[in-house]
Amino acid sequence: MVSSPLRWPLRSLLSSGNRAHLTPATWSTLTSSPKTSSRSWRKEMMDLWPAGRAARRILVRFRPRLRASRGRGCWQFVEEAALDFARRHPGVVLYVSPRPCPAPLLLAEYLNGTVREELVASKSGEEIARLAAKLADQSGLDIIRIRKPFHTANPSVQGQWHPFTNKPSALTVRGPRLPPQ
Amino acid sequence: MVLLSAPRWLRNRLTDRFWRVQEVLKYARHFRGRKNRCYKLAVRSVRRAFVKSTKARREKKRFLRALWITRIEAASLEHGLKYPAFISNLLKSQVELNRKMIADLAIYEPKTFKSLAALAQRRRQEGFLAALGDGKEPEGIFSRIVHHY
Numbered sequence: 001m002v003s004s005p006l007r008w009p010l011r012s013l014l015s016s017g018n019r020a021h022l023t024p025a026t027w028s029t030l031t032s033s034p035k036t037s038s039r040s041w042r043k044e045m046m047d048l049w050p051a052g053r054a055a056r057r058i059l060v061r062f063r064p065r066l067r068a069s070r071g072r073g074c075w076q077f078v079e080e081a082a083l084d085f086a087r088r089h090p091g092v093v094l095y096v097s098p099r100p101c102p103a104p105l106l107l108a109e110y111l112n113g114t115v116r117e118e119l120v121a122s123k124s125g126e127e128i129a130r131l132a133a134k135l136a137d138q139s140g141l142d143i144i145r146i147r148k149p150f151h152t153a154n155p156s157v158q159g160q161w162h163p164f165t166n167k168p169s170a171l172t173v174r175g176p177r178l179p180p181q
Numbered sequence: 182m183v184l185l186s187a188p189r190w191l192r193n194r195l196t197d198r199f200w201r202v203q204e205v206l207k208y209a210r211h212f213r214g215r216k217n218r219c220y221k222l223a224v225r226s227v228r229r230a231f232v233k234s235t236k237a238r239r240e241k242k243r244f245l246r247a248l249w250i251t252r253i254e255a256a257s258l259e260h261g262l263k264y265p266a267f268i269s270n271l272l273k274s275q276v277e278l279n280r281k282m283i284a285d286l287a288i289y290e291p292k293t294f295k296s297l298a299a300l301a302q303r304r305r306q307e308g309f310l311a312a313l314g315d316g317k318e319p320e321g322i323f324s325r326i327v328h329h330y
Contacts, residue, residue, distance in 0.1 A: 156289040165291045166259045 056092045056110055056136065069122070074104045076125025077132070085129060089136045106131060110140025249280040256287035260298035262305075270301035273308070274323050 078096055086094050106118045106128065116135060120128050159165075164172050202220050208230070209216060209223040216222040254264035271278070276297065278286075287294045300323065307321025 158292045161291045
């Protein structure tokens with residue numbers, strides 16, 4: 001089969017059924033020769049993320065079982081915008097997993113453990129790209145009302161008030177022990 | 182005709198009822214009694230709860246201000262000053278701290294609050310001297326006004 005590695009379309013990679021791990025490193029392996037050893041790819045990974053693990057993960061799960069029209073936006077996103085997204089957000093790992101699922105999803109996992117799902121059925125590729133960018137920019141904190149816009153671990157410098165703060169010290173301090181008479 | 186009407190009867194069934202009910206009940210879960218379980222009672226309670234929480238936002242401001250004033254009054258009485266004297270003399274000395282900050286200082290920074298109370302007391306004395314004195318004493322130091330323009 002004569003096909004240059006530069007022309008491997010993403011679909012063929014995905015049609016093999018594996019999860020395509022799309023990072024700038026993977027993208028470079030797609031464009032480089034097919035003889036790139038896995039060791040150098042792993043080394044590239046380590047250079048990009050010296051911490052040794054992915055900063056944040058966004059999973060695009062699509063190919064719904066029922067109707068192709070709902071997954072159309074996902075295909076558009078993966079074919080056109082996914083590589084740009086991966087390049088623009090180097091700290092985010094994008095997984096594309098085309099397996100039969102009831103609804104196409106964007107699943108975002110954050111460093112603090114929160115997992116956020118967004119349904120992308122019947123959305124166009126651009127909308128999905130915008131959603132993915134929004135999820136990539138978020139930290140994993142809960143989206144609830146912030147009670148106070150300030151917080152401090154050391155609220156008191158001079159010592160918090162207690163009922164004996166402003167009382168004469170004769171009430172609190174025990175004097176030296178007097179010698180027995 | 183008979184064949185057409187049967188599917189038409191069954192076509193528009195509500196399939197979302199569970200989630201529509203949960204949308205309301207999730208706000209009623211911490212209520213007391215049957216209104217945290219039964220939808221018909223919960224709908225009324227949740228609506229009243231939302232209305233009350235909207236109206237209470239105006240009263241929260243009043244309530245918190247009263248709380249701060251109580252705390253400042255207690256703290257200034259420890260230092261021998263009453264609240265009206267404390268606040269008025271602090272304003273006359275151009276210390277424009279609001280009640281929230283003064284209350285927080287009284288709790289977390291008692292020495293600072295003591296110095297504020299001393300300042301207010303001194304300004305009060307100077308005010309008395311200026312009003313009741315014969316004009317022979319010099320003007321008070323803390324009665325001087327700083328112009329920022």
